[in-house]
Amino acid sequence: MPRKREKELQKLRGVGEILAARFVAAGLDTFAKVAAAGTTGLAQIRGVNPRLIPAIISQAESLAEGAKGDRRQKVEELKKSAALLKKRLQDMPLQLKERFQAELTGTAGRKVEKQLLKTLASLEKVERKLGNRVKKTGKGLVRAEERLITLADASFKDVGRGLKKARKSLRKVFA
Numbered sequence: 001m002p003r004k005r006e007k008e009l010q011k012l013r014g015v016g017e018i019l020a021a022r023f024v025a026a027g028l029d030t031f032a033k034v035a036a037a038g039t040t041g042l043a044q045i046r047g048v049n050p051r052l053i054p055a056i057i058s059q060a061e062s063l064a065e066g067a068k069g070d071r072r073q074k075v076e077e078l079k080k081s082a083a084l085l086k087k088r089l090q091d092m093p094l095q096l097k098e099r100f101q102a103e104l105t106g107t108a109g110r111k112v113e114k115q116l117l118k119t120l121a122s123l124e125k126v127e128r129k130l131g132n133r134v135k136k137t138g139k140g141l142v143r144a145e146e147r148l149i150t151l152a153d154a155s156f157k158d159v160g161r162g163l164k165k166a167r168k169s170l171r172k173v174f175a
Contacts, residue, residue: 005029012059014052022047031064074134081141082127088148089120100156108156115163119144122170129174136173143169 009020012034022045028034034042035057042053093116096104103109123144130137147166151159 009034011063012056014049014056019045019047031060031067034060035064071134074138075131078130078134078137078141079127081138081145082123082130085141085145085148086120086123086127088145089116089123092116092148092151096156096159100159103156108160112156112160112163115160115167119163119167119170122167126170126173133173140169140173 005024006017006020009015009023009029009031010017012031015023023029023034026045028037028041028045038057039053042048042056043050048056093113096112100109104112126137126140144166147162147169151162154162
């Protein structure tokens with residue numbers, strides 16, 4: 001992991017491999033931490049050119065703000081995706097009733113209803129923790145969406161299985 005952080009810090013003009021390694025060793029492993037260290041903090045690190053310190057700080061500040069903006073945008077996209085998935089799950093009972101009216105009355109119908117409720121509960125749990133794991137959440141929502149899309153023309157028996165697989169995809173987000 002330190003290598004990745006060092007590579008990230010090398011995006012700053014005036015910071016090479018060695019200086020990036022020294023930043024990480026000093027605990028300045030993100031752009032925000034480099035910007036927060038200020039002139040005095042960076043001046044204490046061996047090898048930093050004093051004339052480049054203001055430029056390094058300003059670059060670090062702008063890159064830190066850019067990272068926050070990207071994350072916020074991704075979280076907003078995930079919220080929209082989760083809302084669409086929730087809408088699809090909430091509309092599913094009507095679709096199932098139209099397609100499989102006879103099968104819904106027995107124990108199989110109750111099992112499908114139970115799977116649907118569990119899947120909705122898992123989705124709500126994912127929505128509550130949306131900002132924590134952005135990448136993992138995105139993957140889980142995409143997998144769950146794919147599972148639900150395939151249920152549009154599936155048999156009644158496959159609907160229960162598909163819901164279970166969609167729920168499993170969602171559970172992996174917060175597991």
